[in-house]
Amino acid sequence: MILNRNNVVISGEGERTIMFSHGFGCDQHMWGPVARSFERDFRVVLLDLVGAGRSDLTAYDSQKYATLEGYAADVVEIGETLGLKGAVFVGHSVSAMIGGLATLKAPGMFSDLVMVGPSPRYVDDGDYTGGFSKAQIEELLEFLADNHLGWSAAMAPAIMGNPDRPELGEALTNSFCATDPEIARQFARRTFFADNRADLPRLKVRTLVLQCQEDIIAPETVGEYVHAQVPGSEYVLLDATGHCPNLSAPEKVAAAIRAFV
Amino acid sequence: MSETPIGEDLADLYDNAPCGYVSLSPNGRIVRINRTLARWLGGDTDSLLGEPFHSLLSFGGKIALETHLAPLLRLQGYVDEIALDLLQADGGKLPMIANAAEKRDSDGGLLSTRLTLFRAIDRRTYERGLVAARSEAEARADSEQEVSVLREQFIAVLGHDLRNPLAAVAAGIGILARNEQLSARGAAVLREMEDSAGRALALIGNVLDFARGRLGQGIPLELDAERPIKPVLEQVVREVQVIAPGRDIQAHIRIETPFLCDPLRLGQLASNLLSNAMTHGDRGKPIVLDARTEADGFVLAVSNGGRPIPEDAQRHLFQPFFRGAIRDRQNGLGLGLFIVSEIAKAHGGTIEVSSTEEETRFTFTMPLGRSATPDAA
Numbered sequence: 035m036i037l038n039r040n041n042v043v044i045s046g047e048g049e050r051t052i053m054f055s056h057g058f059g060c061d062q063h064m065w066g067p068v069a070r071s072f073e074r075d076f077r078v079v080l081l082d083l084v085g086a087g088r089s090d091l092t093a094y095d096s097q098k099y100a101t102l103e104g105y106a107a108d109v110v111e112i113g114e115t116l117g118l119k120g121a122v123f124v125g126h127s128v129s130a131m132i133g134g135l136a137t138l139k140a141p142g143m144f145s146d147l148v149m150v151g152p153s154p155r156y157v158d159d160g161d162y163t164g165g166f167s168k169a170q171i172e173e174l175l176e177f178l179a180d181n182h183l184g185w186s187a188a189m190a191p192a193i194m195g196n197p198d199r200p201e202l203g204e205a206l207t208n209s210f211c212a213t214d215p216e217i218a219r220q221f222a223r224r225t226f227f228a229d230n231r232a233d234l235p236r237l238k239v240r241t242l243v244l245q246c247q248e249d250i251i252a253p254e255t256v257g258e259y260v261h262a263q264v265p266g267s268e269y270v271l272l273d274a275t276g277h278c279p280n281l282s283a284p285e286k287v288a289a290a291i292r293a294f295v
Numbered sequence: 296m297s298e299t300p301i302g303e304d305l306a307d308l309y310d311n312a313p314c315g316y317v318s319l320s321p322n323g324r325i326v327r328i329n330r331t332l333a334r335w336l337g338g339d340t341d342s343l344l345g346e347p348f349h350s351l352l353s354f355g356g357k358i359a360l361e362t363h364l365a366p367l368l369r370l371q372g373y374v375d376e377i378a379l380d381l382l383q384a385d386g387g388k389l390p391m392i393a394n395a396a397e398k399r400d401s402d403g404g405l406l407s408t409r410l411t412l413f414r415a416i417d418r419r420t421y422e423r424g425l426v427a428a429r430s431e432a433e434a435r436a437d438s439e440q441e442v443s444v445l446r447e448q449f450i451a452v453l454g455h456d457l458r459n460p461l462a463a464v465a466a467g468i469g470i471l472a473r474n475e476q477l478s479a480r481g482a483a484v485l486r487e488m489e490d491s492a493g494r495a496l497a498l499i500g501n502v503l504d505f506a507r508g509r510l511g512q513g514i515p516l517e518l519d520a521e522r523p524i525k526p527v528l529e530q531v532v533r534e535v536q537v538i539a540p541g542r543d544i545q546a547h548i549r550i551e552t553p554f555l556c557d558p559l560r561l562g563q564l565a566s567n568l569l570s571n572a573m574t575h576g577d578r579g580k581p582i583v584l585d586a587r588t589e590a591d592g593f594v595l596a597v598s599n600g601g602r603p604i605p606e607d608a609q610r611h612l613f614q615p616f617f618r619g620a621i622r623d624r625q626n627g628l629g630l631g632l633f634i635v636s637e638i639a640k641a642h643g644g645t646i647e648v649s650s651t652e653e654e655t656r657f658t659f660t661m662p663l664g665r666s667a668t669p670d671a672a
Contacts, residue, residue: 057362058362059359059361059362059363059366060362060363060366060367060370063366063370064366064370066370127362166354170354170355170358171355172355173353173354173355173356174354174355174358174359175355176355177353177355177356177358177359177378177379178359179426180378180419180422180423180426181359181363181377181378248322248347249361250349250357250358250361251358251361251362275322275323276322276323276361276365277361277362277365278361278362278365278366278369281365281366281369281370282321282365282369282405
């Protein structure tokens with residue numbers, strides 16, 4: 035039930051479990067190349083956050099997922115279902131914070147937290163520089179409204195009802211990262227208007243911050259801020275550019291995680 | 296038939312194609328761009344070389360590039376039909392549609408990313424118009440829904456406020472009729488008044504039940520397994536007979552097991568069915584009420600003779616405010632059968648109609664036992 039809800043996929047063999055959670059914009063496919071390299075000595079758990087990928091869209095509740103706490107509660111439920119203790123949580127982008135919140139909810143479930151391109155708050159606030167203004171985030175929402183990315187989930191019933199229009203099925207080619215557009219819109223709001231700065235000093239588990247260069251979503255200054263705020267955390271600046279090193283430089287990400295755990 | 300092969304200059308096709316071409320290095324910088332695209336952007340090809348592609352995008356586009364397009368390109372090697380706004384040299388935004396594909400080496404490593412872009416000012420304007428029209432329609436539907444709920448709440452409140460003073464008037468008429476010495480004319484007038492007040496109260500009751508049903512609360516039930524249903528039904532038959540002394544009304548009531556129901560609501564159901572039969576049935580033919588418990592259910596049927604109900608009318612009988620087309624003189628709002636069906640529903644039962652030249656029959660059935668909705672009034 036819980037495992038279906040989050041489309042949990044388990045592979046690999048090993049005593050220890052490593053769980054990978056994706057960020058805003060895609061689904062568990064983001065972790066494919068990195069996750070595969072852990073399969074020979076870890077039990078590897080991949081998941082889709084509710085509303086993304088092949089998660090159960092009927093489980094989406096805009097109240098529950100109005101804050102990142104709702105997503106963190108799901109991570110904890112998955113951990114409980116799998117009986118996790120002392121596992122590794124690897125979260126990309128918004129999932130880095132979701133993982134942090136999960137370690138606070140369920141002490142002992144995860145002993146190591148890897149935050150890839152984390153940001154506790156995207157919008158600038160006084161002395162704090164998140165890198166975004168509210169107007170810029172509205173622009174992103176506009177882009178999402180203009181684009182058909184991942185409309186396949188919402189369109190599926192229409193396609194099934196239109197056997198005489200096969201071109202519709204043919205047209206929906208962006209099958210990865212598919213999601214319901216309304217949910218994507220809400221998730222964008224929750225992600226980019228979230229503020230979890232106060233949670234960082236409360237984190238108790240071993241934490242690694244993996245930072246990329248030229249990342250416009252989570253700039254280096256934000257990665258350094260997270261490192262400074264999480265007690266005893268380690269910080270690695272990857273030789274990779276952009277916001278998605280798990281796809282653009284998977285071997286470097288895997289090596290950094292391996293060196294840490 | 297001979298054709299002269301027309302030589303096409305591929306370099307010229309690249310540079311002056313009726314679409315934009317741009318190629319990006321693995322770290323996202325422009326390594327080649329055609330003249331068409333440079334011209335559209337208001338610059339020249341040399342000044343754009345080496346620039347990060349995302350510097351041509353609005354901020355929203357930049358985020359989308361990082362969170363959606365780049366991952367999709369890595370995962371599936373291409374992305375089609377992306378709507379993007381590119382920034383022009385003078386600060387303007389150019390609406391475009393783009394396809395993108397990766398050029399990879401034999402190990403799947405990224406060599407470059409190629410984009411083909413089309414100006415799409417009209418198309419994007421049209422699409423935005425559609426999106427705007429849809430959200431407008433949704434907003435209008437929402438507000439209409441709100442207004443209609445308000446209207447029904449208003450009806451409910453108004454009905455409630457009317458009922459109390461009217462009940463007082465009816466009670467006063469009753470006291471006068473029983474306790475005062477009246478002239479024959481006075482007594483006749485008072486009887487008329489009592490009838491009218493009774494009819495008005497019944498109408499208000501129907502409107503209130505209707506409003507409750509529409510407001511999603513359903514008909515409230517006061518379930519009672521102790522109170523016998525038989526005397527309630529007999530009383531209903533007597534009341535109907537008093538209103539129409541000349542009609543032949545026969546009742547066969549056989550209740551062998553007590554069951555959980557709201558007896559007064561079932562009385563109302565029977566009363567509505569009997570009134571319906573009186574209004575629409577042939578005056579010369581009997582109206583028959585048949586109520587009995589069976590092995591697993593309670594069945595109440597009311598039948599009358601007369602012209603059959605046309606089939607297309609049968610489909611709408613239980614909708615609110617439905618009135619048969621044939622009658623010109625009607626008292627009532629057309630809520631009686633709607634309320635019958637709501638009472639049936641609240642009891643977990645069904646109401647069905649059959650209508651032939653011989654007879655028209657309404658049949659209510661409900662299961663015995665637990666299926667009545669347990670939410671009391």
